[in-house]
Amino acid sequence: MAEPSSTLIRGTGLLGASIGLALRAAGHQVWLSDPSPSAAAIAEDIGAGTRITQHAPDPDLVVIAAPPEVTAVEVAAALSRYRHAVVVDIASVKAQILNQLLATAADPDAELVTEDLARYVGTHPMAGRERSGPVAARGELFTSMPWVICPAVEPTTGAQLSTAEAVRRATDLGRDLGASVHRMDAVTHDESVALTSHLPQVAASLVASRLQDAADGALALSGNGLRDVTRIAASDPNLWVQILSANSRSVVDLLYGLRDDVERLISTLEDPSASGSQADIAQLVAEGNAGVVRIPGKHGAPPQSFAVVTVIVDDRPGQIAAVLNDVTTAGVNVEDLRMEHSAGHQVGMVELSVLPGRREELAQALTEMGWKVVL
């Protein structure tokens, strides 16, 4: 862990409060500030740091965790106000913010000058939730997730403006929060997240929007397939207007490709018995298979499939905690957990994902402890 630091978090919503919780847990001093007094008060109440109404007492790191559209203004203000601090932002888009900062620094009327950008580093934690505000904050949000570092560069020469020390502070922030740090330029970042984050959001929203007028009887048949595909459709529209607008070029390019595939599928399904149709449908699903296995595991490890041990539990409070307690006693690490309720029955199923080599051992240990286990 890096040496204890004093960090000001400006913007104490989901991300800001989560960073505060994680930094406090790692032993750092955290100051909180937000234009919304209630957001700052809630963040303080849940233990994310100490609220300030004026200036923070000389922080050595400032984290701007504000909406993308105000991020550049807040970064510029923090660089001018806290002259010894490294300033990072965590907005979901990076090139537009860097361009806005460079334009401000080039403006002779602005307080910000290009030299100030030596203390700025753009960052982006690839972790979040479909909910907003400090109430949804979790200190563990960043554990094992990617954290992108985009040092500021001068656009014409490509020369790095962020100092090595500023990049080190930004890197320490990600590592302190348990994330795996990836370094890239802002344009490459934006192109990458268009595929891994922005397109999935659009796809989830488009699929979920079909449900608005669905019959209750159809919705009653919702299973995990629908839930898996639509979780992020609950995300904040105001945030996503800003993200998609700021990265529109990259997202549009991907949408053209998606449109081609949708049109191909439509014409195939118009006549599924036509020659070649069955192979075409199979190919579409197989192409998805080939894509999904490329998603890396935790900490960027190679893609890994886990084995599942299912435990049948009574549908009453405390059962999941009791199962997890016994899993801990068995000494097996749970990689993922999912709870399913059996419709119309007073039982639930806890699905524990573990490394394939530990499956039999865990099943045997839990069975011996009295649990009903299904392999």
Ligand SMILES: NC(=O)c1ccc[n+]([C@@H]2O[C@H](COP(=O)([O-])OP(=O)(O)OC[C@H]3O[C@@H](n4cnc5c(N)ncnc54)[C@H](O)[C@@H]3O)[C@@H](O)[C@H]2O)c1
């Ligand atoms: N939600 C996610 O999953 C996620 C993940 C990674 C990064 N991000 C990025 O993190 C940032 C914050 O997102 P969030 O999900 O925490 O949103 P949020 O709505 O939960 O919180 C945003 C907070 O910023 C405050 N704010 C508004 N204007 C401000 C200003 N001028 N200065 C300072 N604070 C201001 C709001 O009062 C609010 O408390 C965004 O830039 C977003 O792109 C979000």
Ligand SMILES: O=C(O)C(=O)C[C@]1(C(=O)O)C=C[C@@H](O)C=C1
């Ligand atoms: O998991 C979620 O709920 C998210 O929305 C996380 C997610 C993502 O797409 O991975 C969303 C946007 C952020 O910029 C970063 C992370």
